[in-house]
Amino acid sequence: MNIWNTTTNFVLLGLFNHTGAHLFLFVMILTIAFTSLAGNTLMLFLIHQDVQLHTPMYFLLSQLSLMDMMLVSTIVPKMAADYLTGQKSISPAGCGLQIFFFITLGGAECFLLASMSYDRYVAVCHPLRYPFLMSWQLCLRMTVGSWFLGAADGLMQAAATLSFPFCDAHEINHFFCEAPTLMRLACADTVLFEYVMYICCVLMLLVPFSLILISYSFILAAVLEKHSREAHKKAFATCSSHLCVVGLFYGAAIFIYMRPKSYRSANYDKIVSVFYTIFTPLLNPIIYCMRNSDVKGALRKCMDQCAALSHH
Template identity: 45%
Template sequence: MNNATSVAEFLLLGLSRSLKVRLLLFGLFSTAYAMTLAGNAIILMLIWLDSRLHTPMYFFLSNLACVDICYTSSTVPQMLINLQNPSKPISLAGCALQMYVFLILATTECFLLAVMAYDRYIAVCHPLHYTSVMNKQVCINLAAATWTSGLLLPVAHIVLTWRLPFCGPNLIDHFFCEIPALLKLACADTHIVEKLTSVGCIFTLLFPITFIMMTYIRILTSILKIQSVQGQHKAFSTCASHMTVVILFYGAAIYMYMRPESSHSPGQDKIISLFYSVVIPLFNPVIYSLKNKEVKGAWIKILQKCEVGLFPPS
C-alpha cells in the first residue's frame, strides 16, 4: 500500500439514501439472493444425484453454478449490509479483497462460458468423437484452466490499483468496490490502471466472445446441414441455454467495461452492475431448467422420489 494513502476506510453510498427505498430494496435483493443460492444449489444437487447428468456439459454447468453462487456472494451481502446501515464503512483491506474476489469470479465465468461453447461445438459438429475428445481428464484440465486464469489474471490489476494513493474523499458512489468507481477517488494519475483495464477486457471479454461467436457460426453451419427439422431442433436445443446466458453476461460486461469513459454515470453503472451481479446469477438456473429436458427430467425424478417417500403406497 502506498505511503501517501491516508484513507483508512471507505463508505459505500449504495443504491439509495431514502429509508423507505432501502427497506424495499433490502427485501427485494435478500429474496433474490436466497433464490439465487437455492436455484444454483438445486442445479448442483440434480447433477450430483442423477447419473444421466454425469456428462461434460453438466460438469461445466456445475462449475458455472459454483461460480454464480460465489459471484453473487461477493457483492450482495455487502449491499444488504449497506442497505441496513448506510453509515457502516468498509476497510481498505475488505474493499481490496472484495474487488479481487469479484474479478476472479468474473474472469473465471468469461473463460468458462468459452469452454462450454467448445463443448457444444464438439457435441454438435463431431458427435462421433465427443466422448473421446471431451474425456474426463480433458474436462478437468479445462475447468482447472478457467479457475487458474481467474486467479492469476486480475493480480496485476489489483496490485496497481491498490498502490494508488487515496487521500480523500472516501465516498464510493456504488454498492460495492468496483474499479471504475474506486479510481475516481485516487489522488494520482490513474492512466496506467485504466490502460490495464482495457488490455484486461481484450483478454477476458473480446477474445472469449470472439471464440464463442466463431464456434457458434460453425455450430449453426453444421445444424443447417442436418436433413430433418426434428434433428435441427434437437441440435439447436442443446445450445439454446448456453447462447442465452452468453448474450446476457457478455452483453452486460462489455457495456460496462468497454463503452467510452464519457458515457459512464454512477446511476447507469449501478444498474448494469446489478444486472450481472444479481440478475444473471438468479436467472442462469432458470434458463438451464426451462430450456433443458434432462434437467427438467432429473427434477421431476427427484420430486417423484420425495413424493413416494412422504406418501408410500399402501
C-alpha cells in the same frame, strides 16, 4: 485535496436510501439474491445426485453455478449489512478482496462459457467422437484454466488498484468495490493503469467471446448442411440454453467495461452491476431448468423421490 493512506476505510454509498420505496427495492433484491443462491444450490445438487448428469457438459454447468453462488455471496451480504446497520465503511483489505473475487469470478466465467461452447460444438458436429474430443481430462484442464486465468487477472487488478494513493474524499459511489469506480478517487495519474486495465478487460471478454463465435459458426454451418427440420430442432435444443446465458453475461459485461470513460454514469453503472451480480445468477439456473430436458428430468425425479419419502 489531501492524500490519505490505505489504512483508512472507504465508505460505500450503496444503492438505497431509507425510504419506503427503497426499502421495497432492497427487500426485492434480497429476495432475488436468496432465490439465486437456492436455484444454483439446487442445480449443483441435481448434477451431483443424478448419474445421467455426470458428463463434462454438466460438470461445466456445475462450475457456472458455483461461480454464480460465489459472486452473489461476495456482493450481497456486505450490501445488506451496510443498509441494515447504516455502517457503510469497508477496509482496504475488504475492498481488495471484493475486487479480487469479482474480477476472478467474472474472468473465470468468460473462459468457462467458451469451454461450454466447445462442448456444444463437439456434441453437435462430432457426436460419435464426443467421449474422445471432450474427455474428462480435457474438461478438468479447461475448468482449472478458467479459474487460474480469472484469478491471475483478479489478483493483478486488485493489487494494482490499491497501490495508488487516494484522496480524502474516500466515498465510493457504488454498493461494492469495483476497480473502475475506485480509480476515480485516486490522487495520482491513473491513465496508464486504466489503459492497461481496459486492455485486460477487452482481452478477457473478447478472446473467449471470439472462441464462442467460432464454435457457433461451425455449429451453424453443420446444421445448415443437414436439410432436416428435426436436426435443426435438436441443435437448437442443445445450444439454446448456453446462447441465452452467453447473451446475458456478455451484454452486461460489455456495457460496463467496454464503453469509453466519458460515457460512464455512476447510476447507470450501479443498475447494470445489479443486473450482472444479482439478476444474472438467478436467471442462469432458470434458463437451464426451463430449456434443458435432462435437468428437468432430474428435477422431476428428485421431486418424485421427495414426495415418496413424505408419503411414507
